[in-house]
Amino acid sequence: MPELHIVILAAGKGTRMKSARPKVLHRVAGLPMIEHVLATAATLAPRSTTVVVGHEAAAVESALKGRAGLSFVVQEPQLGTAHALLTSEPVLRNEAGTLVLLSGDVPLLSAGTLMRLRERHDSTGAAATVVTARVENPYGYGRIVRSGEQIARIVEEKDATPAEREIREINSGIYAFALRGLFDAIRSVAAQNVQKEYYLTDLVEIFRKQGRAVETVVSNPDEIRGINSRRELAEVSRIVRQQKHVELMDAGVTIEDPDTAYIDRDVVIGPDTIIHPGVSIEGRTTIGSRCEIHSGVRIISSQIGDGVTILNHCVITEALIGDEARVGPFAHLRKDADLRAQARVGNFVELKKTVLGAGSKSMHLAYLGDAIIGEKVNIGAGTITCNYDGTVKNKTIIDDGAFIGSDTQLVAPVTIGAGAYVGSGTTVRENVPPKALAVSAGKQRNIEGWVDKKKQKKPDNTPVTR
Numbered sequence: 027m028p029e030l031h032i033v034i035l036a037a038g039k040g041t042r043m044k045s046a047r048p049k050v051l052h053r054v055a056g057l058p059m060i061e062h063v064l065a066t067a068a069t070l071a072p073r074s075t076t077v078v079v080g081h082e083a084a085a086v087e088s089a090l091k092g093r094a095g096l097s098f099v100v101q102e103p104q105l106g107t108a109h110a111l112l113t114s115e116p117v118l119r120n121e122a123g124t125l126v127l128l129s130g131d132v133p134l135l136s137a138g139t140l141m142r143l144r145e146r147h148d149s150t151g152a153a154a155t156v157v158t159a160r161v162e163n164p165y166g167y168g169r170i171v172r173s174g175e176q177i178a179r180i181v182e183e184k185d186a187t188p189a190e191r192e193i194r195e196i197n198s199g200i201y202a203f204a205l206r207g208l209f210d211a212i213r214s215v216a217a218q219n220v221q222k223e224y225y226l227t228d229l230v231e232i233f234r235k236q237g238r239a240v241e242t243v244v245s246n247p248d249e250i251r252g253i254n255s256r257r258e259l260a261e262v263s264r265i266v267r268q269q270k271h272v273e274l275m276d277a278g279v280t281i282e283d284p285d286t287a288y289i290d291r292d293v294v295i296g297p298d299t300i301i302h303p304g305v306s307i308e309g310r311t312t313i314g315s316r317c318e319i320h321s322g323v324r325i326i327s328s329q330i331g332d333g334v335t336i337l338n339h340c341v342i343t344e345a346l347i348g349d350e351a352r353v354g355p356f357a358h359l360r361k362d363a364d365l366r367a368q369a370r371v372g373n374f375v376e377l378k379k380t381v382l383g384a385g386s387k388s389m390h391l392a393y394l395g396d397a398i399i400g401e402k403v404n405i406g407a408g409t410i411t412c413n414y415d416g417t418v419k420n421k422t423i424i425d426d427g428a429f430i431g432s433d434t435q436l437v438a439p440v441t442i443g444a445g446a447y448v449g450s451g452t453t454v455r456e457n458v459p460p461k462a463l464a465v466s467a468g469k470q471r472n473i474e475g476w477v478d479k480k481k482q483k484k485p486d487n488t489p490v491t492r
C-alpha cells in the first residue's frame with residue numbers, strides 16, 4: 027500500500043457558531059470535536075498527521091499539546107479550504123503516496139468509512155477520491171454533480187443553481203488525494219465564487235480536465251455530518267450519545283431512559299449495571315457491574331467498583347468508590363475521595379482527599395477533608411474535619427473501629443486511635459489514644475423553673491400576633 031499522510035483542516039473561524047471559542051474545540055459528548063477526528067485518524071496508523079490551524083491557533087494547539095506525532099501548520103489569513111491544504115505543503119512536499127484530508131468539524135466519521143476510502147483510492151489509482159452521502163436535507167453542503175456515473179464537479183450551496191440545489195448527494199469534505207501533483211493542482215484553484223474563497227472542491231473539475239480519474243465512496247449520512255452551528259452541535263452530540271447507549275445496552279447495561287442519559291464516549295460500564303433517567307457520566311469514568319445509579323447523579327472521571335449504589339443527586343468528581351459501597355442521596359465526593367469496599371456515605375456529606383475505609387460510615391451532614399479513616403469507623407452526624415488553618419491543609423487520621431459522636435470538630439493535625447470514642451459535641455484539639463473516650467463539652471446544668479421565671483419578669487408577656 028502507498029504511504030499514508032493525514033491533514034486535518036481546523037483553521038476556520040466557525041462564524042456560524044457565534045462563539046469566542048474556536049469551533050473545533052466545542053465539545054461533542056465530552057470531547058472537543060477535533061479529538062474525535064484525531065482518534066479516528068489514528069486508526070489508519072498514518073505516517074504523519076498535520077493539523078492546519080489559524081483562527082485562535084494558539085488555543086487549538088495548546089488543547090492538543092501532549093498528543094504524540096502531531097504537526098501543526100498555520101494558515102493566516104484563512105482564504106478557504108484549498109488555501110488551507112496548501113499551507114501543509116512545506117511538511118508534505120517531499121512525500122509520496124496518499125493524503126487523506128479530514129475536516130476538524132466532521133467528528134462522527136467512522137474508522138470503517140476511512141478504511142474504505144483509503145482502499146478505494148489506492149486500488150483505483152485516482153487523483154482524488156471524495157466521500158459523499160445521499161441525504162434528506164442537503165442544505166449547506168457542496169453538491170456532487172455527476173455526468174453519467176462519473177463525478178464531474180462539486181458546487182457549493184451558495185454558488186449552486188436552483189436545479190443543482192435539488193441534488194441530494196453531498197460532499198462530506200473528506201477526501202483522499204494522490205500526493206503527486208496535488209499542490210500544483212491546488213495552485214491553479216481560483217477564488218471565483220460567491221464567497222471569494224479558494225475552494226478545495228474545485229480540484230475535482232481541475233483533475234477531470236487534466237484527464238485524471240476522480241472517484242467517490244458513498245457513506246452513511248449520519249457519520250459525515252459537519253458542525254457549523256450550535257444546532258448542529260446538539261444534533262451531532264445526540265447521535266454520538268445514541269451510539270454510545272446502543273453500545274452499552276448491547277454489552278448488558280440497562281439504560282432506563284436513553285433520551286435523558288448523558289454518557290461520554292470514553293466511559294466504561296459493566297454488565298447488569300442500571301442507569302436511571304437523568305444521569306450524567308462524564309470523562310474517563312469506569313463503573314463496574316451490578317451497580318445502580320439513580321436519577322440526578324453526575325459522575326466525572328471517577329472509578330467505581332462492582333455492586334455500588336449511588337442514590338439520587340450525588341456529584342462525584344475524580345473519586346474512587348470500592349465494591350458494594352453505597353453513596354447518597356445528596357452526597358458530594360470531590361477529588362481523591364476514596365471509599366473502600368462497603369463504605370457508606372449519606373446525605374449532605376462532602377469528602378475531599380479522604381480515604382473512608384472498608385465498612386466505615388458517614389451517614390449525615392459531614393465534611394471530611396484530608397483525612398485517612400480506617401475500617402469500620404462510624405462518623406456521627408455533623409462531624410467536621412477542620413483541615414485548614416488559614417495557611418496550610420492538615421491531616422486527620424482516624425484509626426480502625428473508632429466512633430466519632432455527632433457534632434464533633436476534629437482540629438487537624440490530629441489522630442484518633444483505634445477503637446477510641448469521641449463524645450458528641452467535642453472539639454478535638456489533641457490526639458486521642460486508642461480505646462480512650464474524648465469529651466470537651468462542659469458539664470450540663472439544668473435550671474429548674476427557669477422558663478416560668480423569665481416570663482414573670484417581662485412587663486407585658488402577651489404574645490405578639492400578626
Ligand code: UD1
Binds near residue numbers: 104
Ligand atoms: C465544506 C465544503 C463543502 C462540504 C462541507 C462538508 C469547501 C469549499 N466546501 O464546506 O463542499 O459539503 O465542507 O462539511 O471545501 N477551514 C480552514 N481554512 C479555511 C476555511 C476552512 O482550515 O480557510 C476548515 C474549517 O476550519 C473546517 C473545514 O475547513 O474544519 C471546512 O470549512 P467550512 O468553512 O466549515 O466549510 P463548509 O462551508 O462546511
Ligand code: CA
Binds near residue numbers: 131253
Ligand atoms: Ca463545515
